[in-house]
Amino acid sequence: xxxxxxxxxxxxxxxxxxxxxxxxxxxxxxxxxxxxxxxxxxxxxxxxxxxxxxxxxxxxxxxxxxxxxxxxxxxxxxxxxxxxxxxxxxxxxxxxxxxxxxxxxxxxxxxxxxxxxxxxxxxxxxxxxxxxxxxxxxxxxxxxxxxxxxxxxxxxxxxxxxxxxxxxxxxxxxxxxxxxxxxxxxxxxxxxxxxxxxxxxxxxxxxxxxxxxxxxxxxxxxxxxxxxxxxxxxxxxxxxxxxxxxxxxxxxxxxxxxxxxxxxxxxxxxxxxxxxxxxxxxxxxxxxxxxxxxxxxxxxxxxxxxxxxxxxxxxxxxxxxxxxxxxxxxxxxxxxxxxxxxxxxxxxxxxxxxxxxxxxxxxxxxxxxxxxxxxxxxxxxxxxxxxxxxxxxxxxxxxxxxxxxxxxxxxxxxxxxxxxxxxxxxxxxxxxxxxxxxxxxxxxxxxxxxxxxxxxxxxxxxxxxxxxxxxxxxxxxxxxxxxxxxxxxxxxxxxxxxxxxxxxxxxxxxxxxxxxxxxxxxxxxxxxxxxxxxxxxxxxxxxxxxxxxxxx
Amino acid sequence: xxxxxxxxxxxxxxxxxxxxxxxxxxxxxxxxxxxxxxxxxxxxxxxxxxxxxxxxxxxxxxxxxxxxxxxxxxxxxxxxxxxxxxxxxxxxxxxxxxxxxxxxxxxxxxxxxxxxxxxxxxxxxxxxxxxxxxxxxxxxxxxxxxxxxxxxxxxxxxxxxxxxxxxxxx
Amino acid sequence: xxxxxxxxxxxxxxxxxxxxxxxxxxxxxxxxxxxxxxxxxxxxxxxxxxxxxxxxxxxxxxxxxxxxxxxxxxxxxxxxxxxxxxxxxxxxxxxxxxxxxxxxx
Numbered sequence: 001x002x003x004x005x006x007x008x009x010x011x012x013x014x015x016x017x018x019x020x021x022x023x024x025x026x027x028x029x030x031x032x033x034x035x036x037x038x039x040x041x042x043x044x045x046x047x048x049x050x051x052x053x054x055x056x057x058x059x060x061x062x063x064x065x066x067x068x069x070x071x072x073x074x075x076x077x078x079x080x081x082x083x084x085x086x087x088x089x090x091x092x093x094x095x096x097x098x099x100x101x102x103x104x105x106x107x108x109x110x111x112x113x114x115x116x117x118x119x120x121x122x123x124x125x126x127x128x129x130x131x132x133x134x135x136x137x138x139x140x141x142x143x144x145x146x147x148x149x150x151x152x153x154x155x156x157x158x159x160x161x162x163x164x165x166x167x168x169x170x171x172x173x174x175x176x177x178x179x180x181x182x183x184x185x186x187x188x189x190x191x192x193x194x195x196x197x198x199x200x201x202x203x204x205x206x207x208x209x210x211x212x213x214x215x216x217x218x219x220x221x222x223x224x225x226x227x228x229x230x231x232x233x234x235x236x237x238x239x240x241x242x243x244x245x246x247x248x249x250x251x252x253x254x255x256x257x258x259x260x261x262x263x264x265x266x267x268x269x270x271x272x273x274x275x276x277x278x279x280x281x282x283x284x285x286x287x288x289x290x291x292x293x294x295x296x297x298x299x300x301x302x303x304x305x306x307x308x309x310x311x312x313x314x315x316x317x318x319x320x321x322x323x324x325x326x327x328x329x330x331x332x333x334x335x336x337x338x339x340x341x342x343x344x345x346x347x348x349x350x351x352x353x354x355x356x357x358x359x360x361x362x363x364x365x366x367x368x369x370x371x372x373x374x375x376x377x378x379x380x381x382x383x384x385x386x387x388x389x390x391x392x393x394x395x396x397x398x399x400x401x402x403x404x405x406x407x408x409x410x411x412x413x414x415x416x417x418x419x420x421x422x423x424x425x426x427x428x429x430x431x432x433x434x435x436x437x438x439x440x441x442x443x444x445x446x447x448x449x450x451x452x453x454x455x456x457x458x459x460x461x462x463x464x465x466x467x468x469x470x471x472x473x474x475x476x477x478x479x480x481x482x483x484x485x486x487x488x489x490x491x492x493x494x495x496x497x498x499x500x501x502x503x504x505x506x507x508x509x510x511x512x513x514x515x516x517x518x519x520x521x522x523x524x525x526x527x528x529x530x531x532x533x534x535x536x537x538x539x540x541x542x543x544x545x546x547x548x549x550x551x552x
Numbered sequence: 553x554x555x556x557x558x559x560x561x562x563x564x565x566x567x568x569x570x571x572x573x574x575x576x577x578x579x580x581x582x583x584x585x586x587x588x589x590x591x592x593x594x595x596x597x598x599x600x601x602x603x604x605x606x607x608x609x610x611x612x613x614x615x616x617x618x619x620x621x622x623x624x625x626x627x628x629x630x631x632x633x634x635x636x637x638x639x640x641x642x643x644x645x646x647x648x649x650x651x652x653x654x655x656x657x658x659x660x661x662x663x664x665x666x667x668x669x670x671x672x673x674x675x676x677x678x679x680x681x682x683x684x685x686x687x688x689x690x691x692x693x694x695x696x697x698x699x700x701x702x703x704x705x706x707x708x709x710x711x712x713x714x715x716x717x718x719x720x721x722x
Numbered sequence: 723x724x725x726x727x728x729x730x731x732x733x734x735x736x737x738x739x740x741x742x743x744x745x746x747x748x749x750x751x752x753x754x755x756x757x758x759x760x761x762x763x764x765x766x767x768x769x770x771x772x773x774x775x776x777x778x779x780x781x782x783x784x785x786x787x788x789x790x791x792x793x794x795x796x797x798x799x800x801x802x803x804x805x806x807x808x809x810x811x812x813x814x815x816x817x818x819x820x821x822x823x824x825x826x827x
Binding site for chain 2: 005007008010011014017018021022025030031035038039121151152154155156157158159160161162163227235238239243273276277278279281282284285288
Binding site: 433 | 736738739740741742743779781782785786801802803804807808811812813814815818
């Protein structure tokens with residue numbers, strides 16, 4: 001993984017000093033709250049219902065065991081002993097004191113971490129495929145260009161006060177595990193006809209109030225020209241994006257209003273200028289960053305691995321876990337383990353400091369010291385030898401994170417909702433917990449098959465409900481929490497936006513309604529191999545509407 | 553109102569001219585863009601210096617013919633979140649090759665000044681109670697940057713190139 | 723279910739320096755415990771609370787200052803679920819919940 005050089009350290013340290021000084025000026029009153037808010041947001045510091053919340057960036061979802069331990073220690077020392085992993089590969093602390101933030105930032109800087117631009121109307125944390133570097137289907141490790149974008153976008157003098165927030169996601173594979181078409185800019189590593197590697201650029205996707213699947217704006221940009229192209233994309237947006245209405249300020253609205261072709265034309269017109277500005281990366285620097293993502297020293301292991309085959313045969317629960325939680329590794333004899341942060345009845349994405357320490361230890365012992373964060377709020381041990389999988393599974397069981405449910409109905413995304421968030425209209429976590437209890441039976445989960453439930457507590461859609469096979473949106477109806485159901489969303493390479501089924505359900509009825517939807521699917525699927533989303537795309541919303549609301 | 557540049561307060565020869573005020577001889581005046589468009593002949597022949605104030609919605613192509621004769625361009629922040637100002641600065645410098653004074657005015661805070669300098673601004677019109685100490689402190693916050701901008705300040709990539717072991721330069 | 727109508731209001735905010743959720747009390751201080759909040763029963767009293775809140779915001783003591791509705795049950799019973807959760811903590815972490823009155827010493 002990328003390792004800071006002295007210049008990265010210098011900038012990070014200077015940022016800690018700058019923000020510490022800004023906090024001091026706020027506490028003395030030199031800065032008003034109106035002036036300080038954009039500054040603190042650009043440092044990931046929100047005011048939520050109970051306290052300040054600090055959002056720490058985990059660039060492209062990659063962590064070292066040392067960093068995981070630091071995150072755990074911060075949770076224990078400055079928060080209430082836990083953290084929450086988010087859909088944008090960040091970690092959030094919920095009980096932070098403003099006066100301690102400078103200290104926390106200094107602790108983070110000591111392990112090459114920061115909270116830069118994790119909120120505010122600027123370029124946010126770049127997210128990527130959690131299986132970057134280990135997936136057999138990728139053309140190139142997406143973290144290379146992600147790190148290049150991270151550096152370019154950090155304290156960008158021109159793009160720190162955009163009309164609205166701006167999110168990048170990168171995939172190195174045709175199979176999209178980073179939901180790139182739901183981002184302001186989605187980047188896919190591609191090869192052109194000449195066999196050269198470059199990037200396809202999608203612009204103007206997003207969730208929120210107006211969900212949009214991003215159109216392809218540029219099919220191919222050469223490796224060393226991407227930054228100037230992105231700078232042109234951003235400049236057109238910065239100049240012409242709407243600033244009069246925050247709900248229409250995202251780039252998706254500009255691209256929609258101009259039309260993708262006209263937007264692309266304006267970017268092309270701007271591109272020579274940004275290219276002349278010298279922002280593009282030199283081949284030597286590209287190679288320097290690339291070298292950090294070279295494959296680690298894998299052992300040569302012949303498959304099948306006998307002990308692994310035996311363990312699967314002997315222990316059914318382990319075999320089930322392997323089936324859902326272990327992803328094929330590009331190197332024979334290895335697997336990539338997804339650690340489910342979705343224990344039955346648990347809070348999606350939450351981990352205590354003790355759990356984080358245990359995971360850091362597992363990473364050191366079994367995964368070459370590396371951990372990943374997924375946009376589904378789980379963690380990954382990317383490099384586990386098949387012979388070690390049984391031991392890893394046992395240890396994960398001891399800390400409550402061995403649920404064999406990845407990709408299944410209880411692997412639920414939920415935003416913090418009204419339990420924590422000052423923007424929320426309804427609670428998300430209790431709905432996730434009740435659904436998880438309802439579908440707890442693992443055999444039934446396997447019968448149901450791949451099914452993603454995603455829950456947001458407000459229209460901002462941090463819980464990605466638009467992209468859920470079953471999406472749940474919490475709304476406030478005359479002071480009461482209500483939940484709307486959407487069906488048919490998907491966040492992968494077949495990206496689609498869910499369709500609202502009908503009127504919402506009260507908190508006590510939503511779980512039963514989802515159960516009905518699932519049962520309807522089980523009744524109408526043509527074969528056990530036809531997944532929920534396939535069946536929905538075949539039959540449409542009508543049978544589900546009828547089961548929930550009766551025939552009209 | 554006071555005017556500062558990166559080194560602190562500076563003497564300001566410019567005065568604002570209301571749209572209906574007569575053009576004084578031998579004075580340097582800042583006028584609205586509307587007036588500049590309507591009266592550029594008399595303005596440039598009468599005043600000692602001419603500057604213009606523009607806002608984020610400006611069409612720079614319309615401004616282009618006047619650029620060589622302008623002594624200052626004042627760009628106004630509608631609110632401190634009006635990030636268009638930064639792009640306008642870069643375009644004026646990098647596309648239109650404007651080279652005289654470029655000044656930010658409006659509701660910005662000291663912490664934004666550093667980015668304005670990076671985008672080609674050279675001075676700031678500020679309230680009398682502008683916190684100069686914080687301004688100077690914030691200008692000194694960073695010794696280097698990740699990306700090249702209008703100011704051509706030394707970037708991390710420049711430093712890495714200089715630092716690279718000899719023979720590995722490309 | 724319909725909320726009982728009430729004119730009763732309290733003043734709340736979060737402390738600037740640590741973010742803690744607090745309530746303005748009859749004693750003229752900010753308390754973390756909602757039951758200690760001073761209850762305004764008339765529009766005039768509510769206006770007075772709003773002015774106190776604005777002054778405390780201007781003095782950089784509290785942020786996110788709001789006058790909120792409480793039910794006839796009293797200060798310890800905010801009308802909206804959002805404010806109930808603010809007063810007592812996340813409903814999904816009973817271990818982190820806060821009482822509405824100060825713990826007995």
